[in-house]
Amino acid sequence: MMRKHTRLIGWVAAVLVITGFCLLGQWQLQRMHEKQALLDQQVPAHAQALRLAAALSAPPTLRWVEDHGQYLPGTVLLDNQTREGRAGFKLYQPFLSDGGARVLVDLGWQPMPPDRVLPPLQPPHGHARIAGLLAPPPASGIALGPALATTVQPGIWLANRMPPDEVARALGLPADSLPTRVLRLDPSLPGGYARDLDLLPNTLPPSRHLGYAVQWFGLALTVLVVALVLELRSRRRVSPDSRR
Structure with a gap:
């Protein structure tokens, strides 16, 4: 027994x-x-640019966007982002187009100091022209703890992942107002931080995922x-x- x-x-x-x-x-x-489906998509030509509202209402494939509007208050720093082997964070700022559509704009990458004390940041504000690639956000890891935390700098949040609803709530935006995609700002535009249009930044290629599987x-x-x-x-x- x-x-x-x-x-x-x-x-x-x-x-x-x-x-x-x-x-x-x-x-x-x-x-x-x-990831393979993302890589199989062709990056659209600049001549095929859409307004933000039109791109968000179209099927969720890669879209090149050009529009005018204004940056809204509140900045999200996505932590644990590497570039050329260095640890840092990506900066995201909400943007409201003249057509009434909202999106988080990827302003680029900034190195994280060794002591993890954030340097003074000067997010964009006011009316601006944006152009860039509407694409999925960086992949999130395992969800542990809260997604966002406040910093000593007013209006700036440090995040380990970016659920749209939680980001909108933290930034004081209406519920369901942020899409699941972000705008990867054109590197040729002035301002912002180090950036590119790499479709799979800071992540593993599909072949590595197959190997792990x-x-x-x-x-x-x-x-x-x-x-x-x-x-x-x-x-x-x-x-x-x-x-x-």
Whole structure:
């Protein structure tokens, strides 16, 4: 009876571990497909530029946007962003177009000081012309803790991820007013910080995600094989005892 109870606990533990490994492998495959789909898209020519409102209402593919409007108060610093091997953060500023559409504008990258004391920042404000690529935001890691935290500088938030609803709430914007995409500001425009239009910045390529998926599924298979071997050995030990 005790052996049966122990075997049952062992199988429950094995199933839980196998399920966890399979879920991680599935997540890696999902990330691979998402990134490959993004890379398969063609960056639109500047001649195909749309107004912000039109681009946001179109199917969610890469869009080149040119528009006029004004920067709104509030700046979000997305932490843990690397550039050329250096740690830093990306700056995002909400923008309201003359047509009434809102978007977070990627102003570029700034290095994070070793002591993590933010340097004085001067976000843009007032009326401006924007041009850039409407694209998905940087990928988020595992969601741990609050997404945004205040800083000592008024109106500036430090984020480890950017859920649109939480960002809008922190910046005092209407609910559901921010899209899931951001505007990657044209590097040729004046102002802002170091920036480019790399579609997969600070992240792994699809091939790496496939490799990790294979590893997770391989671990799941290994646990299953070990569990089966232990089960067979346990039955062989029990079988002679049952014949006595």
